[in-house]
Amino acid sequence: MEKQMKIIGFIGSPHKEGNTAWIVNKILEGAKEEGAETQSFNFSDLDIKPCQGCFACHNGDGGCVISDDMQKLYDNLKDADALVLGSPTYMGQMSAQAKIFVDRLSATNHPRFYPKFKEHAAIKLILVFDQGNPDSSLFQTYYDYTKKMFQMLEFDVKDVVVVTGMRNGPAHEREELPTAMKDIGSSLALDKIRP
Numbered sequence: 001m002e003k004q005m006k007i008i009g010f011i012g013s014p015h016k017e018g019n020t021a022w023i024v025n026k027i028l029e030g031a032k033e034e035g036a037e038t039q040s041f042n043f044s045d046l047d048i049k050p051c052q053g054c055f056a057c058h059n060g061d062g063g064c065v066i067s068d069d070m071q072k073l074y075d076n077l078k079d080a081d082a083l084v085l086g087s088p089t090y091m092g093q094m095s096a097q098a099k100i101f102v103d104r105l106s107a108t109n110h111p112r113f114y115p116k117f118k119e120h121a122a123i124k125l126i127l128v129f130d131q132g133n134p135d136s137s138l139f140q141t142y143y144d145y146t147k148k149m150f151q152m153l154e155f156d157v158k159d160v161v162v163v164t165g166m167r168n169g170p171a172h173e174r175e176e177l178p179t180a181m182k183d184i185g186s187s188l189a190l191d192k193i194r195p
């Protein structure tokens with residue numbers, strides 16, 4: 001039997017039932033319908049401290065030495081095939097919660113400490129941003145930069161999903177979104193998303 005794809009969603013919003021959570025969960029729902037194993041973590045439920053820049057992850061053999069909920073995420077990341085990282089756009093960038101997580105991901109970029117993390121194919125990644133403003137071009141430079149940054153970290157970035165116009169009503173009231181988001185998840189599970 002073919003191995004199930006393991007996909008982890010990360011919700012970088014303070015709102016457990018906000019737009020970001022809804023969008024990430026719809027993508028995961030689509031993936032699950034195609035047979036993927038999915039789970040999600042909401043940063044508002046977790047205690048994740050900012051990177052202290054101590055370089056213990058470079059210099060020792062124990063990985064990141066900060067004792068907090070990120071250790072649980074490192075364990076889960078080791079056998080993940082794909083990630084869906086969602087963040088609301090705050091002041092034209094990802095939220096502080098998401099940025100703290102991304103900085104802490106830096107410890108996974110050292111195969112010496114996380115041999116399993118890198119020994120298989122690059123982890124697939126879908127980046128999700130949702131913004132109040134209806135103009136999708138406003139923060140495009142930042143979204144493009146973020147994609148490039150993850151590619152430099154050797155993630156296989158499959159898509160950058162930008163959902164706009166949240167100031168006009170919540171995601172769950174938008175008729176076109178459930179199908180569009182689920183399609184992105186099912187394509188990820190079937191690995192059909194364009195490179």
Ligand SMILES: Cc1cc2nc3c(=O)[nH]c(=O)nc-3n(C[C@H](O)[C@H](O)[C@H](O)COP(=O)(O)O)c2cc1C
Binds near residue numbers: 018020021089132133
């Ligand atoms: C502190 C803060 C800053 C924001 N900055 C922006 C922004 O720069 N551009 C924008 O279009 N929307 C901005 N928004 C709106 C959010 O991106 C939008 O409402 C998002 O869908 C909220 O997601 P959530 O429901 O998961 O919290 C901001 C909201 C907050 C609270």
